[in-house]
Amino acid sequence: MYVGKFAPVQIPQQKGIVVAKTGYIYYSNVTxxxxxxxxxxxxxxxxxxxxxxxPTMMTPNxxxxxxxxxxxxxxxxxxxxxxxxxxxxxxxxxxNVLDMRPIVLLSGKNNVGKTTMLxxxxxxxxxxxxxxxxxLNYFRNRMVFNSTNTExxxxxxxxxxxxxxxxxDSIFEGKPLSLFLEKDSSYxxxxxxxxxxxxxxxxRLFARNSYSLKGGFSFDSKTxxxxxxxxxxxxxxxxxKQIEESISFPHVRFVNDAIIRSDASVIDLFSRxxxxxxxxxxxxxxKMIDPSIVDITNLSLNGRSSLYIRNEQGLLPIQFAxxxxxxxxxxxxxxxxxxxxxxxxxxxxxxxxxxxxxxLWRVIGDLSGQYDCQVISTTHSIENIxxxxxxxxxxxxxxxxxxxxxxxxxxxxxxxxYDVLKSAIxxxxxxx
Amino acid sequence: xxxxxxxIMKKYLILCEGVDEKRFLIEYLNSQALLSDPRLSQEIQVMxxxxxxxxxxxxxxxxxxxxxxxxxxxxxxxxxxxxxxxxSQSVASSLKSAGFIAPSKISEWIDSNGIRIGFxxxxxxxxxxxxxxxxxLCLKILNDxxxxxxxxxxxxxxxxxxxxxxxxFSKIHKNKLHAYLSTKNDFAGxxxxxxxxxxxxxxxSPVLRGLKNFITDGF
Numbered sequence: 001m002y003v004g005k006f007a008p009v010q011i012p013q014q015k016g017i018v019v020a021k022t023g024y025i026y027y028s029n030v031t032x033x034x035x036x037x038x039x040x041x042x043x044x045x046x047x048x049x050x051x052x053x054x055p056t057m058m059t060p061n062x063x064x065x066x067x068x069x070x071x072x073x074x075x076x077x078x079x080x081x082x083x084x085x086x087x088x089x090x091x092x093x094x095x096n097v098l099d100m101r102p103i104v105l106l107s108g109k110n111n112v113g114k115t116t117m118l119x120x121x122x123x124x125x126x127x128x129x130x131x132x133x134x135x136l137n138y139f140r141n142r143m144v145f146n147s148t149n150t151e152x153x154x155x156x157x158x159x160x161x162x163x164x165x166x167x168x169d170s171i172f173e174g175k176p177l178s179l180f181l182e183k184d185s186s187y188x189x190x191x192x193x194x195x196x197x198x199x200x201x202x203x204r205l206f207a208r209n210s211y212s213l214k215g216g217f218s219f220d221s222k223t224x225x226x227x228x229x230x231x232x233x234x235x236x237x238x239x240x241k242q243i244e245e246s247i248s249f250p251h252v253r254f255v256n257d258a259i260i261r262s263d264a265s266v267i268d269l270f271s272r273x274x275x276x277x278x279x280x281x282x283x284x285x286x287k288m289i290d291p292s293i294v295d296i297t298n299l300s301l302n303g304r305s306s307l308y309i310r311n312e313q314g315l316l317p318i319q320f321a322x323x324x325x326x327x328x329x330x331x332x333x334x335x336x337x338x339x340x341x342x343x344x345x346x347x348x349x350x351x352x353x354x355x356x357x358x359x360l361w362r363v364i365g366d367l368s369g370q371y372d373c374q375v376i377s378t379t380h381s382i383e384n385i386x387x388x389x390x391x392x393x394x395x396x397x398x399x400x401x402x403x404x405x406x407x408x409x410x411x412x413x414x415x416x417x418y419d420v421l422k423s424a425i426x427x428x429x430x431x432x
Numbered sequence: 433x434x435x436x437x438x439x440i441m442k443k444y445l446i447l448c449e450g451v452d453e454k455r456f457l458i459e460y461l462n463s464q465a466l467l468s469d470p471r472l473s474q475e476i477q478v479m480x481x482x483x484x485x486x487x488x489x490x491x492x493x494x495x496x497x498x499x500x501x502x503x504x505x506x507x508x509x510x511x512x513x514x515x516x517x518x519x520s521q522s523v524a525s526s527l528k529s530a531g532f533i534a535p536s537k538i539s540e541w542i543d544s545n546g547i548r549i550g551f552x553x554x555x556x557x558x559x560x561x562x563x564x565x566x567x568x569l570c571l572k573i574l575n576d577x578x579x580x581x582x583x584x585x586x587x588x589x590x591x592x593x594x595x596x597x598x599x600x601f602s603k604i605h606k607n608k609l610h611a612y613l614s615t616k617n618d619f620a621g622x623x624x625x626x627x628x629x630x631x632x633x634x635x636x637s638p639v640l641r642g643l644k645n646f647i648t649d650g651f
Contacts, residue, residue, distance in 0.1 A: 013529045055531035056492065109498075407501040414496030423486050424493030427479070430439040431497050 011050065011058045023050045025058050027067055054415060057099060078102060078398075080250075080342055080374040081121065081177075084170040088158035089123075090116040095411040101400040102368050104376040105348075105388055106413075107432045108404030113411055114378040115139075117404070118254065118344040121376060123156075124168040125252035125342060127217045128179045130228045130235035139346075141258050149210055149230045156181070162213065175220040181228070184214035189229040189236055199233055206231040219249065250341035253334045257323075257350055260330045267298055267305050269333035274298070278336065285332050288359040289324055296329075323351030328360060335367040335375060345377035349384035357384050361391025365398065382425070382432060389422050403431050440499030442477035444650060447490070449510040453554070453566055454480040455625020456633075457509070465635035466644065471651060484510055484522060491530030505650045506532075506544075508551040516553055516561035523551045539646055548650055558642035567605040570624060573637040574612065586611045 011017065011025060018026040029043045047067060048060040058064075079102045087094050092113045106114045119136050126132035133153050149162075158164045162183035169178045188207050191200035206229070213228040226239045260266075273282060279296065286293045286309065295310040296318070307318040309325070318326060327350075334343045352360060368375050379385065385401065392399045396418035403414045416424060416431065424431045448454050457478045466472045481490040487508070494500055508527075512519045524534035533544035539559045541550040553561045555569035576582065590607055594600060601607045613619040619627045627633070 013525070056529065403496050403498065405498060405501070416493060416496055420489045420492040420496075423482070423489035424497065427482055427486070427490050427493065428438040429490075429493050429497045430499070431493065 009048075009058060009060050009064070011056060019050055019055075023052070024048075025050055027063075029067070051098065054098065079104075080172060080340065080372070081376075082171045082174070084117075084121060084124075084168065086117065086120045087167040088164035089120045089166050089168065090156060090158070092116055092120070092411055093158050093409075095404070095413055097402060097413040097415075099400065099415060100374075100376075101398050102374050103364060103388075103392065103395070103399045104374070105385065105399070105401045106376070106378045106404060107380065107385065107401070109432075110380075112404045112406060114404055115256075115346050118346055118376060118378060120168050121170075121342065122252055122254050122344055124170060124177065124179045125249070127224070127249065128181055128215050128226065128228075130230075130237040133228070134235065135254070139254055139256060139259065148232065149213075152230055152235065153181075153213060153228070162211070172219070177219045179215065179217050181213050181215040183211050184227065185211045187212040187214060187227050187229070189227065189238060192236065192238060195236070199231075202233055203229050203231040203236055251338045252342045252344065253338050254344045254346070255331060255334055256346040257327070260327055266330055266333060267307060269337050270296070270298060270307055270329075273333060273336055281336075282329065282332060285328060285363050286325060288363065289328060289356050290321075293325075324353060324356055327351045328363065331360075332363055332367060335364070335371055335373045338373045339371045340373070342374045342376060345375065347379065348377040349379050349381045349387075354381075354383040354387070357381075357387030358391040361388045365392045365395045369395070369398065380432060385421070385432070386425055389418070389425060392418065401431075438479065440477065440494075440497055440503060442475055443503055444476045444505040444507075445494075445503055446476055446478045446507045446509060446647070447481045447487075447494075448478060448508075449481060449484055449487075451480055452624040453509065453511075454478050455623075456566060456570075456628045459625070459628035459633075460635055460640070460643075461647075463635035465640075469648065472644075472647065475651070476647070481508075484519075487523070487526040488529045491526060491532065495530060503547060505548045507549075507647065507650050509557075510551075510553060511565040512553040512555065512561055512563050513565065514563055516556075516563050519553055520551075520561065527551075539642070541649060550646065550650060552643065552646055556642070557640065557646065565605055566624065567609040569639065570609050570627075570633060571605065571612070572639045573633045573635075575632055575634040576616075579612075582612060582615060583608070586615070 011019070016028045018028055020026060024046050025048050026044050027047045045063050045067070046061065047064040048058040051057045051059060079100045082100050083096070083098045084100070085096045086092050090113070091111070095113065095117070097117070106117060108114050119139065123132060123136065126135070133156065136156065137152065154160045154162060157166055165180060165182040167178070167180045169176065171177065189200070189203050189212065191203065215226045215228065217224045217226065224240055226237055229236045270282070273279060282296055283293065286296065290311065292311040293309050297308055297310065298305055299308050308315045309318055309321050318329065331343070331345060348360070349357060364375050367373065388399065388401070399418045401416040401421045403416070405412055405414060421431065446457060448457055460466070461476055461478070462473045481487050508523055510519060510523060520538055527534035527549065532547070532549055533542055535542040535550055538551060538553060538561050541548050554566045555564040555572070556562045557569070571583070586608055590601065590604070590611065609624070613622055613627055613632065616632070618630055619632050622630060
């Protein structure tokens, strides 16, 4: 996989562009006429290389920007994560997603790997730590109480086989960001400070009889090696701390309906927004769905805090306000509290009436830009895809869509720019 | 308004410009005239790519659409309009911008990464393109023993109208065809696709031979 310095761009459709069989792209510029040799003086330079996955796209080099007078910052995508390559993660043997934008929508048939792709990005952004392996089970509504490796991490590996090295590589803020995890039969955990001796012994015994995982997380040129061990009493991550501490990283949040219903952190998220004096923004967002809402507030009764909305009928616990309101607030708060990071939303359309979906995308479009937060979501709904097209007018370059589909067992992410998606939907092509 | 999405069902796709061309082609492929080769009615899917300016984006969308991996033949038909050379270049340019290899000329099949690609222009449907549109082709294949006489009358009428009301007809082919259809009880008020279905055109016409041969060569 060729990962260039710059994010991929469309191959220019103009005179002088030549795509060689090798994939290199030349720009041939006639600069004069040689009267002696009776031929044009041709200034031919390599400007980049075509992408194997998408022959309409190319990875440009510095010359490209010199010749076409495009400022690098304009040509580079401003998405936090511009590409991701996943290998041996859950049901995905291999997939490459290129030229991502700040707002990404993924679609595809059931069980093709949409949610899995979100989980892979979550695990990568969470640095592969053991606690987040448990989170992945939680996202799937699968509670694992006795943390044996077969239950916690084997489902993460392709074919449930940890011999298949799990690799997630990406470009984040223009720099390489990677995670790998694989089986390590020889590693015996040492434990960490403060861990009771009997727990350490139990974990060591468990590792001898079973196996641990070794892994590596790297960002830019820094790498942190880690080991994850399990026992019925819990999971343990041992890291090279000095390296780890030097890798600071923005947040990632995973949103699905189960989390929204059960996560009490929405009150904390809202409280932080109120402290930042941005409650008015949340009220404006809620008015898009229900114009009668005039306020949202956090009330504590009998020692329990709850969010209430106020409309013409008075105060109403937010849980009674409908799935759409709850979900919209949760998504908006997540974006506002994940500045510089990534919010992953599974089945984003669920809970919303279709007439509200364009408003949802307007909110996402505005907040994503304001808070420099990439939003990657999945959908099955053609109405939602159409709503994204309508709701993101004016932010066309910030959006792209992928249809995940399998060809001969190989997963491919077919990319659609805003304009191409719009044309495809207008032509009634099946792009889900 | 969102309508049902169009899945790719066949290996052989004909992409055409507009609903009328699509209906015309579907009627032709299903006609008695082509019964001898059942592949033409059973193994081809006709799709409308919209306006000519949308062809490039349509092709890019098509590449990523569900079922495209199984496509083996892609044929594009559009109107030559006022400049058949420009129309030809426009199709080639759209193909290239969508990452396909484009045939160097009309009525030529070329392999583009395992997909046979070719294009034709209405009205000639042959190696020797001429300017014009589907309506011009329709006027040549009218299923009517008295079409010549009727057309003479219609031309006289249009000429008289043009002079009387000082109006030059910028789309004279459309004026002629729809004036003709309006003079027939069976076709009055119909669009091309509807008229095709109602039997307005002679699918056995030798004028369509080039179209049939080119489509057949695409298998």
